[in-house]
Amino acid sequence: MLINGVYFLEDNAPAGMLIVENKKIGNNQFDPNKSGVIELAPTVKIIDTKKDKFDPNFVKEAAQAYPFLIKNSKPNIKEDSGQIARRTFIGTDQEDNFYLGILPEESQTLYELSLELSKVPVNWKNVINLDGGSSSGLIANTQKNPENLNSYVPIPNVLVVKRR
Numbered sequence: 676m677l678i679n680g681v682y683f684l685e686d687n688a689p690a691g692m693l694i695v696e697n698k699k700i701g702n703n704q705f706d707p708n709k710s711g712v713i714e715l716a717p718t719v720k721i722i723d724t725k726k727d728k729f730d731p732n733f734v735k736e737a738a739q740a741y742p743f744l745i746k747n748s749k750p751n752i753k754e755d756s757g758q759i760a761r762r763t764f765i766g767t768d769q770e771d772n773f774y775l776g777i778l779p780e781e782s783q784t785l786y787e788l789s790l791e792l793s794k795v796p797v798n799w800k801n802v803i804n805l806d807g808g809s810s811s812g813l814i815a816n817t818q819k820n821p822e823n824l825n826s827y828v829p830i831p832n833v834l835v836v837k838r839r
Contacts, residue, residue: 679832680738682806691710696735697735709741712737712740716736717734721766724739743803749793750793757784763777763805770798774797810828
């Protein structure tokens with residue numbers, strides 16, 4: 676499965692911290708008090724950098740993102756911006772299973788998505804927004820339900836999930 680990655684700038688550089696194969700890509704970083712880090716290898720977890728220590732020297736693959744949609748099992752967006760868009764997200768539950776999600780047809784605000792996710796029958800730990808809007812896209816090659824939802828624009832980074 677491929678899904679769009681994290682925020683990027685007009686020159687295709689990552690807008691926040693991005694680590695690929697133990698190498699930091701670019702020099703940008705979001706405010707750690709307002710963002711989180713998705714650690715992708717050696718394990719998958721979402722780190723709240725406001726409260727948890729994160730050392731980029733000890734991860735193989737990681738990406739910084741924001742905002743948290745669900746934080747510590749509760750909806751985290753407190754007010755509605757009115758800005759609707761296609762949305763993508765990554766989340767973990769209390770058993771450390773991870774989830775990738777996309778709103779393929781219905782656009783929502785981050786506030787609406789945060790509330791909707793809290794109603795899903797998953798015991799969420801944390802869920803964080805990925806770059807969405809026109810860069811939202813997903814390709815899933817499954818035997819039962821193959822999916823292909825192209826982004827509207829070319830995207831410079833993606834998350835890849837493959838069977839071990």
